[in-house]
Amino acid sequence: MSGATDEFEAVIGLEIHVQLSTETKMFCGCRLSFGDEPNVHTCPICLGHPGVLPVPNRRAIEYGLQIAAALECDVAPRSIFHRKNYFYPDNPKAYQISQFDIPLASNGHLGEVRIHRAHLEEDAAKMIHVGTSGRIQGSDTSLVDFNRAGTPLVEIVTEPDLTSGAQVREWGQLLRATVKQLGVSNVNMEEGSLRCDANVSIRPVGSSGLGTKTEMKNMNSFRYLERGVEAEIERQKQLVASGERVVQETLHFDPSSGELHSLRSKEESHDYRYMPEPDLVPLAPDTAMLDAAAASLPELPAARAERYHSELGIQEGAARLLSVETEWAAFFEDVLGSDESIEPRVAANWVTGEFAGELRRQGEQDPADSRVSPKSLGNLVSMVSANRVSHGSAKSVLERMVADGSDPEAIVREQGLEQISDTGELQRIVDAAIEGNAKVAEQVRGGNEKAIGALVGAVMKETRGRADGGEVTRLLRQSLGL
Amino acid sequence: MYSGDLTAATAAETADLIASGELSADECLGTWIDRAAGDELGAYLWRASRDQADAGTAKVGGPPSGVPIAIKDIFCTAGVPTTAASKLLEGYRPPYDATAVTRVRSAGLPMLGKTNMDEFAMGSSNENSAFRPALNPWDTGRVPGGSSGGSAAAVAGGLAPWALGTDTGGSIRQPAALCGIVGLKPTYGSISRYGMIAFASSLDQCGPLTVDVTDAALMLGLLEGRDEMDSTSVGIEGGVTRPQSEDLSGLVFGVPGDLIAEGVDPGVKAAFEATLGKIRDLGGRIEDVRLPHARHGISAYYVLAPAEASTNLSRYDGVRYGNRSPGSNLVDMYEETREQGFGPEVKRRIMLGTYALSSGYYEAYYGRAQRVRTMIVRDFDAAFEAVDFVVTPTSPSVAFELGEKTGDPWAMYLNDLFTVPMSLAGVPAISIPAGLAEPEGGGPGLPVGFQIAAPAFHEQKLLEASFALEGAIGFDGSKVRSGI
Numbered sequence: 001m002s003g004a005t006d007e008f009e010a011v012i013g014l015e016i017h018v019q020l021s022t023e024t025k026m027f028c029g030c031r032l033s034f035g036d037e038p039n040v041h042t043c044p045i046c047l048g049h050p051g052v053l054p055v056p057n058r059r060a061i062e063y064g065l066q067i068a069a070a071l072e073c074d075v076a077p078r079s080i081f082h083r084k085n086y087f088y089p090d091n092p093k094a095y096q097i098s099q100f101d102i103p104l105a106s107n108g109h110l111g112e113v114r115i116h117r118a119h120l121e122e123d124a125a126k127m128i129h130v131g132t133s134g135r136i137q138g139s140d141t142s143l144v145d146f147n148r149a150g151t152p153l154v155e156i157v158t159e160p161d162l163t164s165g166a167q168v169r170e171w172g173q174l175l176r177a178t179v180k181q182l183g184v185s186n187v188n189m190e191e192g193s194l195r196c197d198a199n200v201s202i203r204p205v206g207s208s209g210l211g212t213k214t215e216m217k218n219m220n221s222f223r224y225l226e227r228g229v230e231a232e233i234e235r236q237k238q239l240v241a242s243g244e245r246v247v248q249e250t251l252h253f254d255p256s257s258g259e260l261h262s263l264r265s266k267e268e269s270h271d272y273r274y275m276p277e278p279d280l281v282p283l284a285p286d287t288a289m290l291d292a293a294a295a296s297l298p299e300l301p302a303a304r305a306e307r308y309h310s311e312l313g314i315q316e317g318a319a320r321l322l323s324v325e326t327e328w329a330a331f332f333e334d335v336l337g338s339d340e341s342i343e344p345r346v347a348a349n350w351v352t353g354e355f356a357g358e359l360r361r362q363g364e365q366d367p368a369d370s371r372v373s374p375k376s377l378g379n380l381v382s383m384v385s386a387n388r389v390s391h392g393s394a395k396s397v398l399e400r401m402v403a404d405g406s407d408p409e410a411i412v413r414e415q416g417l418e419q420i421s422d423t424g425e426l427q428r429i430v431d432a433a434i435e436g437n438a439k440v441a442e443q444v445r446g447g448n449e450k451a452i453g454a455l456v457g458a459v460m461k462e463t464r465g466r467a468d469g470g471e472v473t474r475l476l477r478q479s480l481g482l
Numbered sequence: 483m484y485s486g487d488l489t490a491a492t493a494a495e496t497a498d499l500i501a502s503g504e505l506s507a508d509e510c511l512g513t514w515i516d517r518a519a520g521d522e523l524g525a526y527l528w529r530a531s532r533d534q535a536d537a538g539t540a541k542v543g544g545p546p547s548g549v550p551i552a553i554k555d556i557f558c559t560a561g562v563p564t565t566a567a568s569k570l571l572e573g574y575r576p577p578y579d580a581t582a583v584t585r586v587r588s589a590g591l592p593m594l595g596k597t598n599m600d601e602f603a604m605g606s607s608n609e610n611s612a613f614r615p616a617l618n619p620w621d622t623g624r625v626p627g628g629s630s631g632g633s634a635a636a637v638a639g640g641l642a643p644w645a646l647g648t649d650t651g652g653s654i655r656q657p658a659a660l661c662g663i664v665g666l667k668p669t670y671g672s673i674s675r676y677g678m679i680a681f682a683s684s685l686d687q688c689g690p691l692t693v694d695v696t697d698a699a700l701m702l703g704l705l706e707g708r709d710e711m712d713s714t715s716v717g718i719e720g721g722v723t724r725p726q727s728e729d730l731s732g733l734v735f736g737v738p739g740d741l742i743a744e745g746v747d748p749g750v751k752a753a754f755e756a757t758l759g760k761i762r763d764l765g766g767r768i769e770d771v772r773l774p775h776a777r778h779g780i781s782a783y784y785v786l787a788p789a790e791a792s793t794n795l796s797r798y799d800g801v802r803y804g805n806r807s808p809g810s811n812l813v814d815m816y817e818e819t820r821e822q823g824f825g826p827e828v829k830r831r832i833m834l835g836t837y838a839l840s841s842g843y844y845e846a847y848y849g850r851a852q853r854v855r856t857m858i859v860r861d862f863d864a865a866f867e868a869v870d871f872v873v874t875p876t877s878p879s880v881a882f883e884l885g886e887k888t889g890d891p892w893a894m895y896l897n898d899l900f901t902v903p904m905s906l907a908g909v910p911a912i913s914i915p916a917g918l919a920e921p922e923g924g925g926p927g928l929p930v931g932f933q934i935a936a937p938a939f940h941e942q943k944l945l946e947a948s949f950a951l952e953g954a955i956g957f958d959g960s961k962v963r964s965g966i
Contacts, residue, residue, distance in 0.1 A: 044578050048797045050571065051558045051580060051677040053712050083793050085839075087816055094796030136812055144801070273839035275793055275848070278684035280713060 008202040008240065010233040011210060012168055013116075013160035016175060017153050018185045019123060019193040020063045025150035026122040027054030027097065034191055038145035046150035048092030053279050056081075060152035063184035064104050064120045065285060065293035067154050070178055070300055071115045073108030075290060078282040079119070085273040089136075089144050090124040097122050098155075100274045104283065110178060111302050113171055114159040120283075125149035160199065160210065165230035170320075172196055172222040177301040177324040189220050196222070198229050201246070202236045211236075212246040216253060217263065228253030231260055304329060312344035318352045328352070331367040334374030339382050350381050354395060358402045371405030372398075380408040393417040393465050420467050423475075426459075429467075430475045433458040444480055452476060488513050489640035489963040493697040494724075496643055497545030507548030511535060511592050514550045518594050518641050523626070524616045525636040527555050528563050529595035538579070540588045546700055547590025552642035554633050555596040556603055557583050557688075558677040562593075566679045567601045567611040570823030571804045580677020581709045582646060582688050589704045594642050598632030601825045602795065603653055603681040605629050606897040609888055610827045617884075618661060619962050620928050624881040624921075627657030627897075633691045634661040640963035644692045644701060648678055650685045651783050652876075652901025655913035658691055659876035659931020662915045662959040664948075665691045666698045667901075669938045670908035671716045673702075674709030680794040682787035685905050693959070695914060695949045699725050702941060718941055725942075725949035730764040733947060735934075736771025736869030742900065747879045749919025753930035754875045757916045760954040761873075766947075771865045771872060775857040776903040780895060782858070783902045785838050785851035791828075792835030798823065830891065855906045862907040866937045871947060874900040876913040876931030880921050904935045911935040912948050915957040929959070 024031060028045035045052040068075050082100035103119035126148045131140035156175070162168050176194055180187045187194040201213035216232060219225040231253060236246050250263040299307075305323035308314045314322070322332050332351045336344055355367070355377060364370055380397060383389045389397065389412055397411045412418055420426050433455050434441045443451045452473065459472045484505040488496060499505040511532065518529050535550060538560070553559065556566050558576035565571040579587070587593065600610035608616040608631025616631040618624040619639030626635040630647030634657035637645050647654040649667035658665025666689045673688050680686060690701035703722040709715045737758070746754075758768050800806030800819035807822045809815035824832070838847035865872055877897055887894045904911040912934050918927030932951075936944035 044576070047802055049558075049576060049578070049803065050564070050566070050574070050679040050797070051576070053676050053714075055711060055713050085793050085796060087796065087799060089799075089801050089812070092797065092802060094799060095793050142812075271841045273793070273836065273841070274844075275789060275839055278682075278714075278790060279680075 007205055008237050009205045010163050010229075011160045011201050011203055012162035012164075012229060013199045014156075014158045014162065014168065014172065015197045015199070016156045016172075017123075017195040018067070018156065018179055018187065020060050020152040020154060021183075021185050021193075022057055022059045022063065022152055024057060026057050026060055026120070026152035027150055030150065032151055033147055034193075036147060038143070038147060041147045042149070046092065047146055048094075054097055054277075056280065056283070057152055060120060061283065061285065062289065062293065063152070063182075064118070064154050065289060066182050066184055066296055067156070067179065068105030068108070068118055069293045069297055070182055071105070071108035071110050071118060071156070073105035073115055073118055075105050075285060076102050078102070078284045079104045080282055081120075081277040081280045082274045083277050085275070086270050088124075089142065090127050090149070092125065092146065092149055096124065097277055097280070110175055111171060113161045116157045116159050118154055118156045121153050121155060123148050123151035123153050160201075165226040165228075165233070168198060168229050169222040169226035172225065173324050174301055176222070177326065181298055181300055181326050182296075189222070192220075196225055198225060200229055200232045200236070202233060202240065212248050214246065214248065215250045217250055219253065224253065224255040227255060227258070228260070231258060235260060301326075301329075308344075308348070312348070314345055314348040318348045321352050322348060327366055327368045328356075331374055335378045335381065338375040338378035341385070342378055342381055343385065346385060347378070347381055350377065354398055355402075358398050362402050364402070370402065372401045376401060376408055383408065383412065387419055387468055387471075388412075389417050390419055390465060390468055392469075393419075416464075417466060420463055426463075426467055426471065427475060427479075429459055429462050430472065430479055433462065434476070434479055441480060444482070449482070452480075484509060487964055488643070489517070489965075490960050491643075492693045493546060493549045493643040494700050496549045497547070497700075500548040501543075501545050507590075510548055511550055514594055514643065518552070518636075521636075521641050522617075523619055523622065523635045523639050523641065524598055524611075524614045525632045525639060525641050526552070526595040527565060527567065527598050527611075527613060527632065530562075530593055534562070535592040535594060538587050539592045540590050542588075542590040546704075548592070549643050550592040550594045551586055552594045552597050552633055552636045552645040553583060553586075554599055554630050554645070554647045556599060556648050556679045557596075557646060558679065559583055559593065559596065562596065564596065564679070565612075566603070567599045567613060568823065568825070568828070569612045569805065570798050570819070572612075574804050576677075578677065581674035581711055582705055583677065585704050585707075586646065586701075591704075597630070597636055597642075597645060600629035600631065600653075601828050602679065602791070603629040603648055603650055603686075604791070604827050604831055606652070606656055606894055607882070607884075607887065608632065608635075608657070609884065610825055612825050615884060618881045620662065621881065621926070624883050624928070625660070627660035627877070627881065629653040629657075630665075630691060631657045634658055634663060634665070637661070637691050637693060638663045638959060638962060640965055644690060644697050646688060646701075647691045648681075648686055648688045649901075649905065650682050650687075650787060651905045652898040654689050654691060655901050655911060655931065655933060656877050656897055659913045659915075659933075660881040660929065662929030662957065662962065663691060663693060664695055664698050664912065664914050664952075665689070665931075666702060666912045667904070667910065668702060668706065668941055669718070669910045671714055672718045672910075672939065672941065673705045674707070674712040674715045676709055676711035680790075682790040683794060684790060685783075685787060693963070695912075695945055695952045696724060698912065699723070699945045699949075702945075706941075718939055720942070722941055722945070725945040727946040727950040728953065730761055730766030730947055730950050733766045733871070734869040735761055735766055735768050736865055736872045737768060738773045738776060738865075738872060738874060739770050741773055741776045741903070742874050745878050745896065745899070746875055747919065747922060749921070750875050750877070750879060750930050753917045753919050754932065757932045757951070757955065758873075760951060764950055764954055769869055771869050773858070773861040773865060773872070773903060775854060775861050777899075778854050779858055779903040779906055780899055782851040782854035783898070783906060784834070784895060785847050786855065786906075788831040788835030789838045789848050789851075790835065792832045792839065795824075795828070795832055827891070858903055858906045859908070862903075862909055862935075862937075870936070870943070872935045874933045876900060876933040880919050880928035880930060882921075900933060904933075909935050909938050910941050910944055912944055914948050914952050914955070915959065916955055917957060929957075
């Protein structure tokens with residue numbers, strides 16, 4: 001990277017579409033579905049027949065208010081639905097009912113990122129283009145599946161407060177966890193129930209202006225989005241460094257090639273001819289609805305991470321890791337609850353470290369689906385803390401537990417892994433090791449402290465790993481007069 | 483067998499004949515199907531067979547069960563062609579019934595047919611029908627008015643006992659006036675709009691076209707009410723009962739002199755003045771009232787209504803239903819479908835409305851027109867502080883000749899000068915026949931309409947006054963109805 005490009009910083013804002021997991025669509029009574037036979041969940045209203053009228057889904061409004069509360073937004077006393085007009089076969093009325101100048105919620109934040117607005121709208125139908133082009137231009141046939149048409153969406157728009165791809169990923173995961181915790185969406189990016197676009201621009205460090213932005217559309221994971229954003233930041237820096245200008249456009253990032261492609265230039269951008277939707281009255285949530293939304297909030301990931309860190313003394317990284325995934329947080333809290341003597345910091349390290357790693361190794365993901373119960377993991381952690389088994393032995397016990405769900409006590413008993421806690425017995429083994437490795441012992445005494453490793457290894461071999469490494473080293477040093 | 487002439491009876495009288503057993507519902511339907519079959523006015527776009535008329539009609543006892551109804555072709559009727567008089571929807575059969583249709587059919591009213599109209603309700607003469615103009619039964623060389631011209635011609639010409647219409651800027655009241663019948667535009671929100679093909683959603687309201695005020699009250703009673711399919715509907719508190727008032731004592735009728743000062747034909751003016759005299763005879767008082775912004779109503783209306791229409795009509799793209807004109811790509815298909823499917827007036831309004839909503843012009847046109855609308859709402863609020871009703875001629879002229887105004891859209895738009903302000907204000911307004919006047923250039927007398935507007939949701943009060951005045955006027959259109 002050349003020196004000049006370092007003088008620029010990235011400015012990133014996100015637009016996130018969240019499909020709400022209501023029973024029915026935003027403005028009609030059709031069921032929501034994913035993966036059903038095409039065009040079975042339709043009616044005159046979501047097909048845009050002549051004469052139909054929209055009737056708002058109360059549950060969708062409640063979910064929207066919950067999201068607004070979780071993001072600590074101001075809720076508009078009377079928000080207005082608008083028509084956003086454009087012609088496309090996925091848009092049956094030729095306008096999408098959305099919100100424009102007075103959205104449901106505005107002026108909130110999640111963590112360090114400010115929320116510009118959150119509003120309610122309806123999703124478009126799904127199009128499938130048959131043929132090699134993959135687009136409507138040049139396709140052999142284009143098919144429309146109206147099952148998705150009219151699915152309730154909340155669109156969340158951040159302020160341009162993010163500065164790197166990694167931050168985009170981390171914050172995106174936090175937002176996803178927050179919405180998931182509310183229980184208002186499946187937040188599955190691959191299925192499209194959570195979709196994220198990023199607006200990326202760069203500016204000279206220290207400047208407060210905004211450069212020309214590009215928009216990256218609809219990546220199906222936050223990891224890809226991170227890579228795409230990093231690639232785009234780099235591209236823009238190179239452009240500017242070589243004296244060229246960033247052009248406003250929509251981009252697609254191909255994760256397999258790492259390349260960015262232009263989708264369409266924003267210069268021919270639509271005039272959506274926004275108009276207040278005359279078929280709907282203003283949305284004026286009453287106090288009871290607002291109170292219900294606030295009261296329904298569970299402990300959200302950001303608050304939980306803060307509590308884990310400040311009250312339980314867990315390191316920030318592990319605290320965030322545990323908080324973002326609700327199933328991990330639940331598992332962790334159950335481990336703690338299984339035995340009062342377990343130290344939270346130790347339990348957190350076991351859950352996010354060894355246990356998570358072992359699950360991954362054995363091809364599992366969700367701790368709730370694991371054969372290992374929080375109680376039995378707690379049991380293992382207690383045994384380690386009480387020095388009954390060594391850390392090394394505990395890892396092999398855990399491997400068995402994950403594989404077949406065995407009880408840790410039973411594994412330890414069966415394999416004779418209980419640590420030698422009798423100092424007298426351990427001292428005899430230490431003495432024997434010094435005797436049997438006189439040469440090494442001499443080197444250690446002579447100042448080559450690193451050589452003590454061989455003596456430790458000898459003791460461990462003799463005890464078949466049943467001794468505590470720290471205790472062995474202590475006894476060795478004592479016996480060697482160090 | 484009933485030996486009387488059913489065209490001489492009102493719908494309410496027919497309902498009583500059926501209820502008393504003097505006339506069977508079957509006989510009644512047969513008579514009206516025969517009458518409709520003789521339609522030479524172009525009043526109908528589709529006529530039901532006996533079976534079709536009865537299909538979906540509830541078998542309930544009690545009035546007005548059994549009195550058939552004609553329905554403007556703007557209402558969706560399940561399985562029955564519904565075109566809004568547009569080529570674009572030729573052959574379209576909706577998968578559902580409009581709420582207004584459900585309501586009349588569940589009251590036991592068979593459907594005689596679907597009536598002609600201006601395409602997508604855009605017009606004041608019925609000449610914008612993509613299929614054929616409807617004709618005025620008083621003089622078939624003249625227009626019946628519009629956009630509910632087919633419904634008005636059917637009732638006035640004795641082809642239906644009563645009919646359902648819609649009114650956006652005068653589309654019930656003006657054809658009622660030109661055809662010598664009663665037309666009521668209720669308060670916005672009193673009747674569900676679900677299933678009414680939208681023209682300008684913030685103005686569209688359905689209502690009755692009937693022989694007299696009692697019939698209008700009877701039908702309004704069937705139609706009004708909150709509907710969960712239309713979140714802007716509220717109904718009329720207390721419902722609607724049969725009007726019975728015989729005098730107007732204590733009531734004040736406001737005449738907006740500045741609004742009606744110009745452009746009113748002398749014959750219309752004379753009939754209007756004579757009706758004011760009848761109001762005085764019945765004990766009512768006439769006062770001047772000011773609606774200072776009402777004269778800008780037409781200008782505001784012809785921004786707002788086309789703006790809403792431009793988005794409402796965007797769905798007619800040939801993708802899911804209706805006629806599709808093939809094109810070499812998607813945009814071609816859209817353009818060809820709409821080029822072939824829409825008539826000139828519809829295209830004119832779509833273009834006007836699209837322009838008015840365009841980025842950069844929105845404030846200057848749509849925003850400004852909305853502010854004018856707000857001022858007109860306030861004008862009426864203030865007026866109704868001082869008077870009980872506002873009265874005007876319904877239309878500046880009697881029925882004009884076919885083709886007379888088709889070359890001059892603005893002259894056509896001026897037909898709505900007195901009806902548009904009430905639409906913008908959302909208040910209820912009725913047109914009742916107030917006698918005959920010679921057309922400009924002479925000839926036999928043609929009907930003149932008298933418009934009465936009341937505060938929002940005061941339909942009962944409006945119907946009571948109209949009923950009393952109707953009795954004093956004593957208008958008789960029965961000869962035209964029976965076709966003698």
